[in-house]
Amino acid sequence: MRLCGRHDRPFRAGRASPFIRSSGYTMSNCFRLFQAVVQDALVGIVPADLDLSRVAVEPPRDAAHGDMATNAAMVLSKQAKMNPKALAEQLAEKLRQHPDITSVEVAGPGFINWRLSDSFWRAQLSAILKAGTNWGDSDIGKGQKVNVEYVSANPTGPMHIGHARGAVVGDALAALLEKAGYDVAREYYINDAGAQVDVLARSVHLRYREALGETIGPISEGLYPGEYLIGAGQALAKAHGDKWLNAPESEWLTAFRHFAVDAMMDMIRDDLAALGVEHAVFTSERAMVEAGAVDAALKNLEERGLIYTGVLEPPKGKTPEDWEPRPQTLFKATEFGDDVDRPLKKSDGSWTYFASDIAYHKSKFDRGFPVMIDVWGADHGGYVKRLQAAVKAITEGQGALDVKLCQMVSLMKNGEPYKMSKRAGTFVTLRDLIDEVGKDVVRFIMLTRKNDAQLDFDLDKALEQSRDNPVFYVQYAHARACSVARHGAEMFKGRDLSDAALSGVDLSGLQDADEMALIRLMAAWPRLVESAAESHEPHRVAYYLADLAAAFHGLWNRGRDEAQLRFLIGENPDLSLARLALVRGVALVAASGLKVFGVEPVLEMR
Template structure:
């Protein structure tokens, strides 16, 4: 339960009652009234802006509205104090029993705590990674893969029906280069000395086994044929091999997609031409000449008549080309068809996760989605910035297996998938990220993945000692949900309970904003509060989690410890990270 939504409902109900009593004007718009945590914990537990946003339409002073509202809200059993602050904010202080009830709810719910019906089962498509099938995935792909997968997990927890999708860019010139590179490795497998890899072909050793497999299967069948005869088959085989490699790389990272859509399949299935016809029928395609752009000239501009999409009608800066000089479709044309296909498959809400180098492509794609869905679909594009791979602060290259870049698999093998996934989410997706192979394994507060996992492991250590101290006690979450929470009276204990009570709100807010990194920040905050409570027990024996002479208080504190472990496990589950119960 998002307690702040519940209090907003109570606040609006009180405002409606005040209007019914003639103390407020009838017909006020309450849509901008909020209930959220105050900026400073000392100000209370819930703050509302009702007085501020209703003052002008009501023709009243903000503080007068807040004072009237305070009188009404004092009747709520969970409210023990009200304060009108500043120009008209109303702060509410809640009873300890209210927070104990939140703790009990967390224990009864387990890792499902924070699950929401916000999405109400609405279908949403998250398309991410979608690296060209020309080689193994590199460390830069890892960020988009983790971000997209975590965002999908977050949306599922918030109640959306999520489909994870991978778009295979297998129709462009790059796959012909891949086929030629594979043919070279095939000739090498037949015993030919190929020398240095010609410029323009893919140099990585990952194509060696592909060439060897073809040689073993077909012998010299393809060696002396014209390129037009072997290219289609080598393209097909190379793409299959690379997609198997990519799926393996993703699996090592714990990422699995439900749907793989082929660009070539869209082209050969006539869906690109059908999408262009759809736009043409609505007078959204024309023959024209683009004006020379200001500043840097993009690759897709030529001073010649072109087939253009009226992108400016839908918020783009200029109209966009749909066909190349040879009459074939541009990447943009295929992407339009792809998004129309997604919409027709039942996804009015679409999220694409792209690399930051595609930033200039966002407006045109959003314009196209508006056009082909006739306003029925929405596209949110999340751009992931670069990852700087370091080792002890210095740029690091781990292997040359891929030819020119560090592979994702190398990094996962070095530090583990859980570390990679968590660290990739410790910055907002559009901020650059430093990934230091030494620092991500440090056992210190400065390493967020260690700090959070250590809190989970420490909690389980306390629970194990609790079982040893009280062997007859039932320390299951269900039993601890009825613990004597009234014994938890230290300010640090109550602050931790309040912090954990905000988890359902954080899930909904992060899901609405499409920002899974908020979970990493929150888990770190919970871990810090828990470690702080542990340290207080070291300094003051009466604050230790386990007191042999006070079973009742120990059980209450064990309930709090169990709740911390459950909440951290819940957050890590969204990230696809396995919580650890012991640190080694």
């Protein structure tokens, strides 16, 4: 089981990594567009053979500086052996000739800031209306195959709240990568080979006896007590009668295990479906072991001299009580960056979890996924290095594994820790939580923190209709935009107000600074998608959506005091149409973001 740690950021910029790529640009990301403009402008100013990879075009930190900025002069001055200010001035002069650029300034240590014409930004709005919720789609992924493995909860019971975070983070990350142009596979690894599933089988056998009329009393210490196993026991009793009632364990264990794991996986799949999560591939650890995949993978390592028999030192400062030196089959993880070599076999001769995980990741690689992402719980943090070492070894450096560790979720109510207790009648499962607040709220809240930060899930706040509930705030923005659109339809009865039609209307009436700022924000969505996808950080979308909502609500509110800023003005149809286009753009971009999260945008608030 891989749920509930920390993210050790194995792939940062500056290191050679398949996750970082910079060439190519799409039409929708206007910053990439101008990156190309800057690169073209550099021709003739600096030598042609310079490395331009660090030249960036970004929004300035302070919007007062302009619409876009580049660090080109500072980054290239050393290579070009030019004074950064002089270089900046020459580059600025060339940029001034660009038809969409209205002003250029050199500032600070050599930043070049420029502003773009209102008509350029209005054209961005038209592009948004044409693209619809596909706005933000990118091709930076270039169709590269990425494998995202998430949830992988043990098939021993229903999903609880801790599982939900990994499920949502993995699912949103997968959607985000797809939006950024990657070819994504969503996978679930079923840990059905360990001792725990034997415990599960025994627990079901107990329920089976119970179903046949036996009084079982309190469930003994080593078994799963959950009532969710009663149904499985009854089903087995119904199908097979008392056939296994008094049989020795060896006769029924395998059959019970199969049945129980299948039943648990059905239950988990139902839970996931209720959360809107669907995996394309489920891989059984046991099936993999039985097919000999582990032997094959380890044979490969063995032939390369990476496996040996040795005795591990006890960990210093914390020696387990029953420690005794013992020769073990070890993988030379230390050759690939791990701290100690890691055992592959248990004393009974069976493979460790680590061993089968090596085989599983080899199988991912062999199936064509050089880029793998695993989403785990934070308590597996200590396992990250060894698996990354193993991936490095088994793929001979061709594969890369990023592990997203999800910190714990604390359920709160009214700012106080919420005790989950069956006896007190408060819920304990994911299903209960979904019933309480709804799938969309669960999904959004789970994405309001970066994965490696602890998350408080406040039941009251999650349903509160106020500014400090981001789910409500974002949904409300979408609903409000739709509401305005409905009023617009009323106003322009019989007129074509489709997105296609709106993309063609005259937008020149949009002139207020806040209107233009809203367009700029919407135009920044493709860039956000790309950066969030490249850094594997879906939570950024939540903050973007909150910003977008704030900008839209702010503009709406200004209309209360300044009637001329209202979206719909009866005596000015042209302006009203332009503003309808703006409002519709907001709805589309919000919907585009919510789609990444798997959250349904609502048309109106109840």
